[in-house]
Amino acid sequence: MFLAVEWRNFQITYRSASEDGSEGRIFFSPQTIFLMNLQIHTVHFAADAKLIDYVSRKASKLNTFHDSLIKVEVFLKLDNIVHHIKDKVVEIKVHVPRHDFFAKCSTKQFEESFDKAMDSMINQLKRQKEKQAA
Numbered sequence: 001m002f003l004a005v006e007w008r009n010f011q012i013t014y015r016s017a018s019e020d021g022s023e024g025r026i027f028f029s030p031q032t033i034f035l036m037n038l039q040i041h042t043v044h045f046a047a048d049a050k051l052i053d054y055v056s057r058k059a060s061k062l063n064t065f066h067d068s069l070i071k072v073e074v075f076l077k078l079d080n081i082v083h084h085i086k087d088k089v090v091e092i093k094v095h096v097p098r099h100d101f102f103a104k105c106s107t108k109q110f111e112e113s114f115d116k117a118m119d120s121m122i123n124q125l126k127r128q129k130e131k132q133a134a
Helices: 049-065 110-133
Strands: 002-008 011-016 023-027 036-043 071-080 087-097 099-107
Touching: 011 071, 023 087, 049 071, 049 110, 071 110, 099 110
Parallel strands: 036 071
Antiparallel strands: 002 011, 011 023, 023 036, 071 087, 087 099
């Protein structure tokens, strides 16, 4: 069940009515019809639009590192570890044909966690692509 679907700048955004508040984006391009399915899940909190836009903008750049991305899932979590200080945990799962990749990072800010996890994911995708070419 979807609450909202919108089409803008070769991008379809949909928000589900589920309790986890997940949001997904499907990106299109004039050159190719389907590029990837991006799903952003927030666990135990509601993310603001600025954070969702930041994550979706950065995650859409994964297409430059691998040609056939099927699905990208981003999990944004709050981790309560010591003295009620909440670390921000980001997990990224990328599905390509015959391979799945995973990266996880935890820092004090979501943006920093996401950037570090993205760097790890980009390295994994580059290594796999080089291995395929060899």
